[in-house]
Amino acid sequence: MQNKDHPQIKNQNQNQDKNQTQNQTQNQSENIKKSAGITRIKRPGLFLDRDGVIIKDVGYIKDVQQIEIYPEIIPIIKWARNHDFFVFVVTNQAGVARGYFSEEDVVKINNAIEEILDHRWGITIDKWYYCPFHPTKGIGYYKQESNLRKPRPGMLLEAAKEFTIDLEKSIMIGDKKSDIILELPGLRTFLIKQNYSLDGVDKNIVYENHQQLLHHLLKGD
Numbered sequence: 001m002q003n004k005d006h007p008q009i010k011n012q013n014q015n016q017d018k019n020q021t022q023n024q025t026q027n028q029s030e031n032i033k034k035s036a037g038i039t040r041i042k043r044p045g046l047f048l049d050r051d052g053v054i055i056k057d058v059g060y061i062k063d064v065q066q067i068e069i070y071p072e073i074i075p076i077i078k079w080a081r082n083h084d085f086f087v088f089v090v091t092n093q094a095g096v097a098r099g100y101f102s103e104e105d106v107v108k109i110n111n112a113i114e115e116i117l118d119h120r121w122g123i124t125i126d127k128w129y130y131c132p133f134h135p136t137k138g139i140g141y142y143k144q145e146s147n148l149r150k151p152r153p154g155m156l157l158e159a160a161k162e163f164t165i166d167l168e169k170s171i172m173i174g175d176k177k178s179d180i181i182l183e184l185p186g187l188r189t190f191l192i193k194q195n196y197s198l199d200g201v202d203k204n205i206v207y208e209n210h211q212q213l214l215h216h217l218l219k220g221d
């Protein structure tokens with residue numbers, strides 16, 4: 001029955017009108033914002049690997065007692081904050097896939113690190129991202145290809161969905177070849193030499209330690 005006077009249909013029409021009015025109002029307010037120069041301004045992001053960059057990489061860390069923060073990462077994060085960067089952690093945690101620990105354990109460690117950073121140095125992280133999957137070494141659900149697993153860009157893209165990030169002005173700091181994120185050509189990557197082979201990596205992005213990288217960042221000021 002297509003009768004405009006039918007109460008339900010009338011109601012729908014009213015809603016349509018209401019939606020149209022809402023859309024018009026939204027458009028108007030967007031236009032006003034634009035003409036006033038108020039748009040959501042994108043900010044760069046500092047994406048930090050966790051193990052080997054923020055804390056010592058002791059293998060598959062499960063216990064909060066094993067957390068050892070590199071104090072040298074603090075001035076790097078402060079440099080980023082002074083330059084109005086968001087700060088994120090993006091960490092592959094295939095120990096979950098391998099059955100060494102649970103996602104709850106990962107979150108527990110992340111929370112403990114965040115608490116220490118805040119308590120000791122007044123540093124906050126905007127959001128922590130982790131990938132629990134592994135394409136071949138996983139158990140059950142966790143054995144899968146995932147766009148979240150570095151070097152795939154999934155975790156960074158998730159962040160870009162949630163925050164107004166200028167990915168082209170953003171920085172990734174890691175310690176493994178897999179921290180060189182694919183498909184984000186504008187992203188600058190720096191690797192700190194730790195326990196992993198960086199053979200074949202462009203020497204210009206490799207730093208002996210945190211301090212050397214900090215010097216490089218400060219020089220660019």
Ligand SMILES: [Mg+2]
Nearest residue numbers: 049051052175
């Ligand atoms: Mg690492």
